[in-house]
Amino acid sequence: MKRALIPLALFLVVAGFLFRGLYLDPREVPSPLVGKPAPQFSLPRLDDPTKTISPKEMLGKVWLLNTWASWCPACKDEHPLLVELSKSGFVPIIGLDYKDTNPEAQQWLVEAGNPYVANAVDADGRVGIDYGVYGVPETYLIDKKGVIAYKQIGPITIEALRDKIIPLVKKLQTQ
Amino acid sequence: MKLNQFVKLLVVFCLTYTASTWAAQEARPMQDNAAVEAQVQRLSTELRCLVCQNQTLADSHAELAEDLKQEIREMAAKGMTDQAIIDYLVERYGDFVRYRPPLKASTVLLWVGPFALLLAGGFGLFLKLRGRQKMNAEAPLSEEEARKVNELLNKES
Numbered sequence: 001m002k003r004a005l006i007p008l009a010l011f012l013v014v015a016g017f018l019f020r021g022l023y024l025d026p027r028e029v030p031s032p033l034v035g036k037p038a039p040q041f042s043l044p045r046l047d048d049p050t051k052t053i054s055p056k057e058m059l060g061k062v063w064l065l066n067t068w069a070s071w072c073p074a075c076k077d078e079h080p081l082l083v084e085l086s087k088s089g090f091v092p093i094i095g096l097d098y099k100d101t102n103p104e105a106q107q108w109l110v111e112a113g114n115p116y117v118a119n120a121v122d123a124d125g126r127v128g129i130d131y132g133v134y135g136v137p138e139t140y141l142i143d144k145k146g147v148i149a150y151k152q153i154g155p156i157t158i159e160a161l162r163d164k165i166i167p168l169v170k171k172l173q174t175q
Numbered sequence: 176m177k178l179n180q181f182v183k184l185l186v187v188f189c190l191t192y193t194a195s196t197w198a199a200q201e202a203r204p205m206q207d208n209a210a211v212e213a214q215v216q217r218l219s220t221e222l223r224c225l226v227c228q229n230q231t232l233a234d235s236h237a238e239l240a241e242d243l244k245q246e247i248r249e250m251a252a253k254g255m256t257d258q259a260i261i262d263y264l265v266e267r268y269g270d271f272v273r274y275r276p277p278l279k280a281s282t283v284l285l286w287v288g289p290f291a292l293l294l295a296g297g298f299g300l301f302l303k304l305r306g307r308q309k310m311n312a313e314a315p316l317s318e319e320e321a322r323k324v325n326e327l328l329n330k331e332s
Contacts, residue, residue: 026228032269099238125242132267134225134239 031132031151038065038142039130046097046105046119053094053120055146062172064093064165065140066116066156067133069100070108075137078155079112085161086115091169095119098128098136141165143172214251218260219244223272231274 033039042054055065066082068075086093095116097105102121109116122128131140141150150168152160216233222243224235232240232247243264250260264272276282316324 029225029269029271032266125239126246129242129246129267132269134268 027135028153029134031148031153033132033140033148034151036148038140038146038148039127041120041122041127041130043096043120043122043127046095046102046109046121049102049121053118055094055142058092058094058142059146060144062091062144062169063117063142064091065096065131065142066093067096067098067122067128067131067136067138069098069136070104071100072098072136074155076112078137078157079115081156081158081161082115083113086117090166092117096127096131097121098133099123099125141168141172144175208252211248211251214257215244215248218247218251218257221261221274222247222264223274225268225272 038055040055042052045051045053068079082093085091093116095118097119099122105119105121109119120127125133131138135154137155139152139156140148141152143149149172150164152165156165219232222232224230224232224237224240224243226237226239227235230240232244247260247264250263255263261273270276270282276285278286
């Protein structure tokens with residue numbers, strides 16, 4: 001009788017693993033950059049390409065680096081949330097306009113609202129590679145010392161904002 | 176007649192369309208240096224495309240894969256070793272970019288698991304077979320049973 005239970009036990013173990021697998025997202029590759037200093041860059045600004053922008057300017061602040069592009073549908077999904085977040089003045093958002101064309105990008109910000117303090121233009125995607133971007137939108141939370149504290153892969157959702165980003169920003173701001 | 180014309184148009188469209196996409200693929204700048212190209216080729220079969228995750232960089236035509244190959248090509252042209260280039264990408268994308276993950280605490284199960292299962296299965300089989308042998312050896316037929324067996328066998332024939 002006990003012997004008959006062995007296949008059942010094996011089945012339950014396998015089923016347990018498979019069930020867990022249903023709720024894992026293989027597209028979410030944990031970033032090795034969390035806990036490391038945010039890679040430096042100096043890129044032209046979207047609104048004025050003669051000026052440059054660099055993460056150094058944000059030292060001493062907790063901020064979000066949001067990679068986006070006007071050709072990216074998922075970025076449009078998260079955009080209203082970013083606009084709301086920026087209106088609250090809770091945390092400054094810097095945009096990294098990834099492999100985009102300037103007129104389209106600027107047009108999109110005029111149409112949908114501009115949640116960004118400033119935008120860096122990453123026309124050839126080099127800075128994206130430095131940040132380990134493999135699919136926009138991706139968002140990095142960077143602390144006062146310039147260290148990456150959290151990476152959101154894919155669009156920011158209300159849940160991610162409520163459960164992870166906002167509590168973490170509050171914690172980092174008191175440090 | 177009309178259908179015929181439509182088909183002809185479709186054929187022309189298909190031909191010109193594929194021709195233009197091919198041209199787009201070929202526009203990538205290429206290094207003349209054969210050693211560099213060989214290194215790019217070697218590395219891009221070892222590294223994973225993060226957009227289409229079950230393809231290597233070599234197999235993938237995703238835009239990111241093309242960018243990464245270009246990045247590898249530039250690093251190779253600078254004379255960086257395979258290991259240095261792999262380290263550069265692992266720093267940014269994690270061990271997941273490697274098709275051959277390194278042996279460390281978080282990957283032990285991956286490397287040792289199959290062999291552990293094989294050993295466990297082999298051990299189980301060994302116990303089972305030995306048990307069966309013992310059972311045969313320990314429980315010979317009694318005289319009465321042997322007589323019955325012979326009776327039955329003889330009846331059959």
